[in-house]
Amino acid sequence: MPPTPTTVLVVTSLIDETANTVIRVLIEREVRVVRVDPADIGTALTFSAHIGNGRDSWGGRLLTPSRDVSLEEIGATYYRRPSPWRSDAADEQVRQFVITEARHGLRGLLRTLPNCRYVNHPAATEGADFKVAQLQVAVRAGMKIPETLVTNDLDAARKFALEHEHIIYKSFRGVPPGAGCQVGAIWTQRISADDLNGSLSVTAHLFQKEIQKTADARVTVVGRKVFASRITAPDGALDWRRGDWRELIHEPIEVPEAIREALYTYLAHFGLEFGCFDFAIEESRAGEIWTFIECNPNGQWGWLPDCDAIAHAFADVLLEGWWP
Amino acid sequence: MAMTPNQTVRPWGLSRMAPHCSVAPLEYATVTFDPETQLTHFHDAGGAIVDMQRGTVTTSQGGSDGSANSPKVADDSND
Structure with a gap:
């Protein structure tokens, strides 16, 4: 008989x-x-797992300086x-x-635990991370999205800019750290056709x-619970x-019922338990119009009221379903 | 009209980068791990506990979450 789950990993x-x-x-x-940072693999994190010979799921142990846990005891x-993978090898x-062997062996195991709920499963997070995928799933779930062009073609971008009074540019992932301690930022910004040039193509x-x-509205969905804040910046x-951010x-803002249902549909599509959604809110005579901007499947919420x-x-x- | 793509072309998107945003100093100096609870605690240079709950904003260069508030790195994975 498998051991009763007792543990949240x-x-x-840190x-x-x-x-x-x-x-x-x-x-x-x-x-x-049990708190684990996979990048600690080494003396601070030891694991062994086995399968086969009558076993059809992984069993084994995970050892940190403060915990010793059997994989079957992990209920969620x-x-x-986790920290980026590291190695002190010169x-x-x-x-x-x-790094590669640890990613496949340890990370592979941590995403394949046998009796375990995941919030969120890393594979679900990865799939839901692409803005291109997000927009299509959002619109199919019944949400309004901004008309969007993704391209490296100057002519297509110019045409899009000329067709609309105002367009914005935003990067998919932001700017990687540069030399020294400079941190660049590409904020979502209004641009015009004249700003564009052939360097789009790369x-x-x-x-x-x-x-x-x-x-703006930030809507955090955890399971079936929905937490929403209207966010306004003093300078608009x-x-x-x-x-x-201070x-x-x-x-507090009420999420329209249709949006709430669309959020559940969206999360179910990607297999997510949790997501941080951003919406733009427009005022109209008929009331507020909510437009889906994006969903961060591993978003931050610690700063919210x-x-x-x-x-x-x-x-x-x-703890749902296995812990009283 | 189109330029020939080559490695020396700086992508258009990077031309929209704000020159740089200054990185605020971390509000903590060290992090300790409590083996009993599996919680971590943040300390200032003098060793005093820093409350990382909301009301503080930590700007970090890394991709990780250094505080209750998200780092101000403009990578959406951090929001």
């Missing part, structure tokens, strides 16, 4: 305060918590933000070998018709991430 880095918030609730619920995995070939670019929004910025105004309730919702979803 939290896969994340500097993840948001995970701490959920762990505190899990401790209140008296479930055992909260897959958050030789690049050795380093790459260490990579993919995303353009959208600008929504004449009066506010196009991209609220740009300013000081100055943002958060107010609903933080404590969201942490409890995570505990609910993690």
